[in-house]
Amino acid sequence: MHSGAIFLIEFGGIILGLGLLGRIAGRYGFSPIPLYLLAGLAFGQGGLLPLDTSEEFVAIGAEIGVVLLLLMLGLEYTATDLVQNLKTQYPAGAVDFALNALPGAAAALLLGWGPVAAVVLAGVTWISSSGVIAKVLGDLGRVGNRETPVILSILVLEDLAMAVYLPIITALLAGAGLVAGGVTLAVALGAAGIVLFVAVRYGRLISRFVSSDDPEKLLLVVLGLTLLVAGVAQQLQVSAAVGAFLVGIALSGEVAEGAHTLLSPLRDLFAGVFFVFFGLHTDPASIPPVLLPALALAVLTALTKIATGYWAARRAGVAVRGRWRTGGTLVARGEFSIVIAGLAVSAGIEPALGPLATAYVLILVILGPLAARFTEPVARRLSLSAPPAPASEAVEPVSQGSTRS
Numbered sequence: 001m002h003s004g005a006i007f008l009i010e011f012g013g014i015i016l017g018l019g020l021l022g023r024i025a026g027r028y029g030f031s032p033i034p035l036y037l038l039a040g041l042a043f044g045q046g047g048l049l050p051l052d053t054s055e056e057f058v059a060i061g062a063e064i065g066v067v068l069l070l071l072m073l074g075l076e077y078t079a080t081d082l083v084q085n086l087k088t089q090y091p092a093g094a095v096d097f098a099l100n101a102l103p104g105a106a107a108a109l110l111l112g113w114g115p116v117a118a119v120v121l122a123g124v125t126w127i128s129s130s131g132v133i134a135k136v137l138g139d140l141g142r143v144g145n146r147e148t149p150v151i152l153s154i155l156v157l158e159d160l161a162m163a164v165y166l167p168i169i170t171a172l173l174a175g176a177g178l179v180a181g182g183v184t185l186a187v188a189l190g191a192a193g194i195v196l197f198v199a200v201r202y203g204r205l206i207s208r209f210v211s212s213d214d215p216e217k218l219l220l221v222v223l224g225l226t227l228l229v230a231g232v233a234q235q236l237q238v239s240a241a242v243g244a245f246l247v248g249i250a251l252s253g254e255v256a257e258g259a260h261t262l263l264s265p266l267r268d269l270f271a272g273v274f275f276v277f278f279g280l281h282t283d284p285a286s287i288p289p290v291l292l293p294a295l296a297l298a299v300l301t302a303l304t305k306i307a308t309g310y311w312a313a314r315r316a317g318v319a320v321r322g323r324w325r326t327g328g329t330l331v332a333r334g335e336f337s338i339v340i341a342g343l344a345v346s347a348g349i350e351p352a353l354g355p356l357a358t359a360y361v362l363i364l365v366i367l368g369p370l371a372a373r374f375t376e377p378v379a380r381r382l383s384l385s386a387p388p389a390p391a392s393e394a395v396e397p398v399s400q401g402s403t404r405s
Contacts, residue, residue, distance in 0.1 A: 040279015074248015
């Protein structure tokens with residue numbers, strides 16, 4: 001009974017703390033992710049007040065948080081949208097990978113961490129934060145801008161790449177050999193292909209089967225189906241997150257909208273628990289030794305993300321100011337970087353990887369919104385010697401406001 005009371009006190013304190021931190025972040029207009037990570041550092045190994053009784057439950061909540069993050073991401077897109085993005089925007093995805101994943105891999109090799117850690121750190125530096133970027137676009141009033149579809153296309157391609165990347169690192173972290181790793185990847189690709197095919201052809205039937213006018217029944221069916229598929233995927237060594245992502249893709253229309261509304265509070269709760277859990281397993285004393293490498297990597301990959309966005313927007317015919325805005329908006333890293341690093345921390349492949357990823361995300365989740373706001377004005381000031389922009393470009397956000405993704 002005593003341990004049960006301690007558990008309720010600890011877990012209740014975590015949830016209350018998340019709510020207060022979220023309110024602070026909302027009041028000052030920035031993402032709460034860095035505050036959640038700092039809270040985890042404060043109550044984890046080597047922190048101010050280490051947790052004891054509730055840690056196991058927090059670990060389960062963190063797994064559910066990852067599953068819900070990917071489910072909600074899948075609900076944002078239809079299978080048709082994904083296929084269309086693959087056909088038209090794959091060059092931008094290739095440039096994104098080359099400019100942002102390779103620096104992470106190179107940094108891991110230079111630090112002497114080995115090839116598996118290099119693959120993991122490549123993912124940490126590659127994937128932008130969809131959640132932070134979506135919030136920034138809304139806060140800055142840029143949802144209707146000409147460059148916004150380009151930004152969303154790059155995010156969609158990164159999300160699709162996760163369906164291939166996560167099974168690869170899962171197999172590598174599990175120590176699977178070439179044959180076993182190839183089988184795991186084949187299963188993941190086959191499952192993704194089948195789900196996309198079924199979603200395109202039979203998405204309406206699936207949505208009709210899941211649909212319910214009763215919010216309670218809809219919530220239970222969607223959540224139960226997601227956890228079931230995620231568990232089966234993890235049993236097949238594919239990735240629970242990929243399974244959840246594919247469930248989200250398969251649902252569409254009113255079902256997807258209803259599920260999104262019902263599951264958003266649960267996602268926010270368990271995603272917050274996930275970030276706290278990651279911080280719990282990072283010793284604050286381990287961050288200062290990797291702070292300089294993390295800062296250098298953050299600055300480098302911020303610049304490469306800006307270059308990625310600029311190139312992609314130029315290819316789409318966006319004006320110069322919109323190109324700079326595209327690049328600046330893509331800088332933020334967040335949830336996916338922590339998800340990837342969390343897999344590596346759980347596998348115990350490199351003790352310094354978790355602290356470096358924590359410091360890296362903390363830097364870029366703060367720098368990202370600033371880059372989105374100020375990259376274009378700074379670039380304009382640095383090019384004062386260039387000819388003035390055409391009048392049509394100067395009013396781009398207004399004249400292009402009807403163009404939406």
